[in-house]
Amino acid sequence: MNVGRLELEELYAEYVAALDKERFEDWTGFFTDDCLYRIVPRENADRGLPIAVMHCESKGYLLDRVLAIRKTAVYAPRYIRRMMSNVRVLGWKDDLLAVRARYAAFETLRDELTRVFSVGEHRDRIAVVDGRLRFREKLVVFDSELVPNSLIYPL
Amino acid sequence: MNVGRLELEELYAEYVAALDKERFEDWTGFFTDDCLYRIVPRENADRGLPIAVMHCESKGYLLDRVLAIRKTAVYAPRYIRRMMSNVRVLGWKDDLLAVRARYAAFETLRDELTRVFSVGEHRDRIAVVDGRLRFREKLVVFDSELVPNSLIYPL
Amino acid sequence: MNVGRLELEELYAEYVAALDKERFEDWTGFFTDDCLYRIVPRENADRGLPIAVMHCESKGYLLDRVLAIRKTAVYAPRYIRRMMSNVRVLGWKDDLLAVRARYAAFETLRDELTRVFSVGEHRDRIAVVDGRLRFREKLVVFDSELVPNSLIYPL
Numbered sequence: 068m069n070v071g072r073l074e075l076e077e078l079y080a081e082y083v084a085a086l087d088k089e090r091f092e093d094w095t096g097f098f099t100d101d102c103l104y105r106i107v108p109r110e111n112a113d114r115g116l117p118i119a120v121m122h123c124e125s126k127g128y129l130l131d132r133v134l135a136i137r138k139t140a141v142y143a144p145r146y147i148r149r150m151m152s153n154v155r156v157l158g159w160k161d162d163l164l165a166v167r168a169r170y171a172a173f174e175t176l177r178d179e180l181t182r183v184f185s186v187g188e189h190r191d192r193i194a195v196v197d198g199r200l201r202f203r204e205k206l207v208v209f210d211s212e213l214v215p216n217s218l219i220y221p222l
Numbered sequence: 223m224n225v226g227r228l229e230l231e232e233l234y235a236e237y238v239a240a241l242d243k244e245r246f247e248d249w250t251g252f253f254t255d256d257c258l259y260r261i262v263p264r265e266n267a268d269r270g271l272p273i274a275v276m277h278c279e280s281k282g283y284l285l286d287r288v289l290a291i292r293k294t295a296v297y298a299p300r301y302i303r304r305m306m307s308n309v310r311v312l313g314w315k316d317d318l319l320a321v322r323a324r325y326a327a328f329e330t331l332r333d334e335l336t337r338v339f340s341v342g343e344h345r346d347r348i349a350v351v352d353g354r355l356r357f358r359e360k361l362v363v364f365d366s367e368l369v370p371n372s373l374i375y376p377l
Numbered sequence: 378m379n380v381g382r383l384e385l386e387e388l389y390a391e392y393v394a395a396l397d398k399e400r401f402e403d404w405t406g407f408f409t410d411d412c413l414y415r416i417v418p419r420e421n422a423d424r425g426l427p428i429a430v431m432h433c434e435s436k437g438y439l440l441d442r443v444l445a446i447r448k449t450a451v452y453a454p455r456y457i458r459r460m461m462s463n464v465r466v467l468g469w470k471d472d473l474l475a476v477r478a479r480y481a482a483f484e485t486l487r488d489e490l491t492r493v494f495s496v497g498e499h500r501d502r503i504a505v506v507d508g509r510l511r512f513r514e515k516l517v518v519f520d521s522e523l524v525p526n527s528l529i530y531p532l
Contacts, residue, residue: 072383073227080308084322087343109456146264146365148341150324152307152462153390167394169460171483173326173341175365181338183491186458186483188397210456210485228382235463239477242498301419301520303496305479307462328481328496330520336493 075154078200083149091133099194099201100126112208146175163192185209230309233355238304246288254349254356255281267363301330318347340364385464388510393459401443409504409511410436422518456485473502495519
């Protein structure tokens, strides 16, 4: 199970491309069936507090979340552009590869200028399933005490 | 014609360095003579609408554009800082390599704080000319309905 | 002394991780004992003006700086998130490898939204010490005429 840095960078590039193009069903394909996906404010993550802004305990939960996004049309249309960089490989433990990568997400509402939406870090545990990299755990830690009221889409 | 990810990342790093340092003449050297360079709002790109904010149909057009920038001194002085990341290689077609990369550009006017200027994606078709990578097509898609009134410099 | 692009990207990823987590003592470990660390506005760097916003002439100076940060508690708590990308290798000279990389830093104050804090470029000269990469010189050039009044932490 030799996973190189380049392979990881490709993984993250594909990941953000799926999200930015709102291919949310494809996005769920980046996870294992028994995945854990959470978005947590940095202070909570640092203190070990359990409160999450988004919390999905399996791929089924992720699909439910996607369905909710698709069905709900009350949001003002917007583009989110995610950039990920500075991948760090922490090492293997129990067949899972621990990886860190940082992100910046930019939001553009119709007729408004682009602004910083959220920045932070992905803390991931990656499994190899049938030769492909899949997220078994993804903890998205964002640098804010504020819970953005527009955190509709995954990061 | 084996082009690796690292070679592409070097290409984009050199590309943004030329632009940020306002070496616009060098910038035209990244293109083939018969290039197509366009900057298009994302909605237009998604809908296939032809309207572009910047449109150059050859390296000669690019050089004209550079000349216009050099001759026009009515703009308030500013720095643009471009970052590119998450390169994705889509594959070869007709001797051209299709590549995607995302960008964030930051603008700093004199005596003002830095702000987000534009974010989006480069959709490129790259040729190998005398062993060097050159852009045959570069479509810069930016996430905004607004046309920035300060889109003077290329992206 | 063959240093690859991937090795450099790992170096910068570790560098920003140490700073963002406020492991400032670890941060000094990225430098040689006789290092030169400076943060300079872009205009000063371009004109060769000597004025720096931060200036440390050895690892001892860096440690003094860290001590000052640790002892001073008058700053409003904030998170800084640094992203680095587009590494460019300029080449070796006198056992030092000249490297450029660009950065964007985002600041999040408690109960405020994240904003762009600073963008610019690292202009580095890297030594190999006992087989590890260490900064002999790091010149951080930021795109602003304004000196941010909150430039407390290193970049």
